[in-house]
Amino acid sequence: MATRLSDVAARAGVSVKTVSNVINDYPHITAHTRAKVEAAIADLDYRPNVSARSLRKGRSDFIALAIPEMASPYFAELGAAFSRAAKRRGITVLIEQTEGEPAAEQMVLDGMRGQLIDGIVFSPITSTPAKIGAAVSSGKPLILLGERTAGGTFDHVAVDSVQAAYDATTHLISLGRRRIAAIGVGGGGASGTGAVRRRGYRKALKAAGLPHDPALELAGTGYHRLDGAASMRALLELPEPPDAVFCFNDLLALGALRTLNDAGLSVPDDVAVVGFDDIEDGRYHSPSLTTISPDKEWLADQTVALLLERIAGSGEDARRTLTVPYTLEIRESTAG
Amino acid sequence: MATRLSDVAARAGVSVKTVSNVINDYPHITAHTRAKVEAAIADLDYRPNVSARSLRKGRSDFIALAIPEMASPYFAELGAAFSRAAKRRGITVLIEQTEGEPAAEQMVLDGMRGQLIDGIVFSPITSTPAKIGAAVSSGKPLILLGERTAGGTFDHVAVDSVQAAYDATTHLISLGRRRIAAIGVGGGGASGTGAVRRRGYRKALKAAGLPHDPALELAGTGYHRLDGAASMRALLELPEPPDAVFCFNDLLALGALRTLNDAGLSVPDDVAVVGFDDIEDGRYHSPSLTTISPDKEWLADQTVALLLERIAGSGEDARRTLTVPYTLEIRESTAG
Numbered sequence: 190m191a192t193r194l195s196d197v198a199a200r201a202g203v204s205v206k207t208v209s210n211v212i213n214d215y216p217h218i219t220a221h222t223r224a225k226v227e228a229a230i231a232d233l234d235y236r237p238n239v240s241a242r243s244l245r246k247g248r249s250d251f252i253a254l255a256i257p258e259m260a261s262p263y264f265a266e267l268g269a270a271f272s273r274a275a276k277r278r279g280i281t282v283l284i285e286q287t288e289g290e291p292a293a294e295q296m297v298l299d300g301m302r303g304q305l306i307d308g309i310v311f312s313p314i315t316s317t318p319a320k321i322g323a324a325v326s327s328g329k330p331l332i333l334l335g336e337r338t339a340g341g342t343f344d345h346v347a348v349d350s351v352q353a354a355y356d357a358t359t360h361l362i363s364l365g366r367r368r369i370a371a372i373g374v375g376g377g378g379a380s381g382t383g384a385v386r387r388r389g390y391r392k393a394l395k396a397a398g399l400p401h402d403p404a405l406e407l408a409g410t411g412y413h414r415l416d417g418a419a420s421m422r423a424l425l426e427l428p429e430p431p432d433a434v435f436c437f438n439d440l441l442a443l444g445a446l447r448t449l450n451d452a453g454l455s456v457p458d459d460v461a462v463v464g465f466d467d468i469e470d471g472r473y474h475s476p477s478l479t480t481i482s483p484d485k486e487w488l489a490d491q492t493v494a495l496l497l498e499r500i501a502g503s504g505e506d507a508r509r510t511l512t513v514p515y516t517l518e519i520r521e522s523t524a525g
Numbered sequence: 526m527a528t529r530l531s532d533v534a535a536r537a538g539v540s541v542k543t544v545s546n547v548i549n550d551y552p553h554i555t556a557h558t559r560a561k562v563e564a565a566i567a568d569l570d571y572r573p574n575v576s577a578r579s580l581r582k583g584r585s586d587f588i589a590l591a592i593p594e595m596a597s598p599y600f601a602e603l604g605a606a607f608s609r610a611a612k613r614r615g616i617t618v619l620i621e622q623t624e625g626e627p628a629a630e631q632m633v634l635d636g637m638r639g640q641l642i643d644g645i646v647f648s649p650i651t652s653t654p655a656k657i658g659a660a661v662s663s664g665k666p667l668i669l670l671g672e673r674t675a676g677g678t679f680d681h682v683a684v685d686s687v688q689a690a691y692d693a694t695t696h697l698i699s700l701g702r703r704r705i706a707a708i709g710v711g712g713g714g715a716s717g718t719g720a721v722r723r724r725g726y727r728k729a730l731k732a733a734g735l736p737h738d739p740a741l742e743l744a745g746t747g748y749h750r751l752d753g754a755a756s757m758r759a760l761l762e763l764p765e766p767p768d769a770v771f772c773f774n775d776l777l778a779l780g781a782l783r784t785l786n787d788a789g790l791s792v793p794d795d796v797a798v799v800g801f802d803d804i805e806d807g808r809y810h811s812p813s814l815t816t817i818s819p820d821k822e823w824l825a826d827q828t829v830a831l832l833l834e835r836i837a838g839s840g841e842d843a844r845r846t847l848t849v850p851y852t853l854e855i856r857e858s859t860a861g
Contacts, residue, residue: 249638249640250638257605258605259595259601259602259620260598260601260805261601262596262598265595265598265601266595266596268595268620268622272621272624273624276624276626279639281621282622283619284604284620284622285620285694286604286608288608290612294618296617302586302617304587304640347533414808414809418809443809446810446811447809447810451811468752469596470598470779473750473754473779474783474810475782475783475811
């Protein structure tokens with residue numbers, strides 16, 4: 190049978206009210222009394238009824254993370270990092286997969302249908318800035334992840350994708366590559382990942398005095414291995430195939446590497462390949478994948494810290510933008 | 526401003542009570558009235574306050590899936606499949622990563638601390654059968670996933686891991702391999718994945734009249750690429766290295782493949798490799814990975830269906846065990 194508050198009180202020789210005060214961390218309790226109660230709690234392995242406690246303090250200590258795709262390793266690794274960052278602060282993360290569906294994204298914007306959640310971290314795919322902006326009314330603190338912002342209505346956390354794409358492309362140029370393709374330019378619509386990273390890619394070509402050839406910019410239909418493999422096949426069929434490819438995520442790059450392998454081409458000698466995300470898969474792949482590595486632990490940790498600040502209502506009022514640090518990890522797919 | 530029930534009533538020319546009755550699908554409403562209200566709802570793009578509605582019907586239409594590791598592709602793919610299976614039935618899945626920590630697993634067994642969740646699917650790692658058995662009291666329907674059962678206290682969903690491991694090992698034997706190693710025998714303690722799959726592995730060796738060599742059974746420290754790579758290095762240092770390896774999950778196999786590649790060995794000519802899980806990564810890898818492929822869509826779909834039956838209190842009372850179908854997918858890592 191579960192230990193009850195009254196058992197703890199009897200063991201500690203104090204009233205039930207005093208035990209409750211200790212558990213809820215009320216002031217004006219002597220160190221002596223606190224120690225007695227804590228010893229009794231430990232002896233009896235008592236677990237407070239956290240649900241009742243949350244209702245009293247108006248918090249559940251649960252937050253939600255809404256991501257488009259669970260099975261995408263980038264989001265899976267990010268979800269794991271969020272879970273760890275929250276746990277360090279005594280908070281539990283519940284993760285929801287929206288698949289970028291408007292109805293699922295709307296439910297997130299509406300505050301997760303009355304779930305006992307203190308705040309939300311949301312990576313939108315299809316919600317327009319207008320819809321996101323209209324969501325302020327849910328009353329729950331919400332932080333946006335990724336390329337899609339809402340004109341400053343919410344706190345926002347993202348990598349500087351233009352600069353990162355510029356760095357990735359410049360790395361390929363520095364290796365002497367001149368026909369550099371880009372895979373994934375269609376991702377996420379006009380304000381999405383594809384458009385932003387293409388800006389950095391084109392900027393780097395321009396800075397190096399290289400022309401940009403629209404035939405080398407492939408949209409594909411998604412950001413999966415399948416799409417990378419198909420786009421690479423299309424590139425190899427060009428009259429003048431590329432000598433390097435910058436893929437806008439690692440899954441696209443891993444698909445492209447499979448196509449290059451099947452075609453008997455050597456990486457990086459024939460074609461150098463760069464990805465984006467630094468998922469574990471790319472580190473163990475043969476050849477290992479050169480990639481932009483956003484600091485996912487930093488991202489999760491800082492985002493959870495900011496969300497908890499918003500939930501507590503402490504800190505400045507002005508909306509903040511956190512820019513996630515990244516590095517370019519040079520591995521075998523470009524440095525052979 | 527959000528559309529309210531009264532706006533819909535005014536537009537349809539009926540009372541607020543009637544609109545509410547239509548939304549809650551009460552009987553005794555004429556088809557004519559229903560059509561008028563539904564047209565008004567559509568015209569005004571009205572979204573009912575689902576939270577208030579759930580309280581009335583005593584259900585939230587949220588279920589939880591508690592898995593040890595989000596960043597493990599098997600669980601990530603499984604989470605995505607659950608999310609889709611639930612969505613097809615109008616239900617949302619919230620996913621929690623326990624990291625196999627006793628406190629996090631206990632919270633799941635306790636019913637997720639008062640979250641508005643109708644039922645739980647739980648893949649335990651560290652909870653003992655006794656602890657799992659004691660959890661019946663949370664009152665929320667709970668289904669166990671994976672090797673750990675609780676002596677019939679709960680519904681249970683798993684692959685027949687003994688048979689699957691037997692099939693994987695027998696496939697290697699049929700290719701003429703005679704020194705077949707096993708990586709991952711230590712996973713999950715005495716009643717866990719490692720012990721169960723080792724039983725199938727040994728059974729296959731015995732059936733073929735092959736001795737089992739304890740030096741070829743590696744526990745490693747986990748089920749990640751890192752562990753597979755390290756275990757493979759240890760195997761290559763043996764006086765008589767193996768000519769085949771059965772890895773108890775695909776991540777171990779992908780780590781082992783990286784080590785074999787670094788050592789200049791050819792797969793499958795020098796060493797054939799089989800995994801378990803059929804994650805996407807293994808399908809695109811060069812060489813592609815032969816593996817046991819559990820039907821994850823079936824698993825998710827049948828588990829969600831059973832959980833909803835338990836939530837509704839319909840169906841038979843007796844605890845059920847769902848055995849997940851699987852296939853052996855023969856690819857380049859064994860069939861060249």
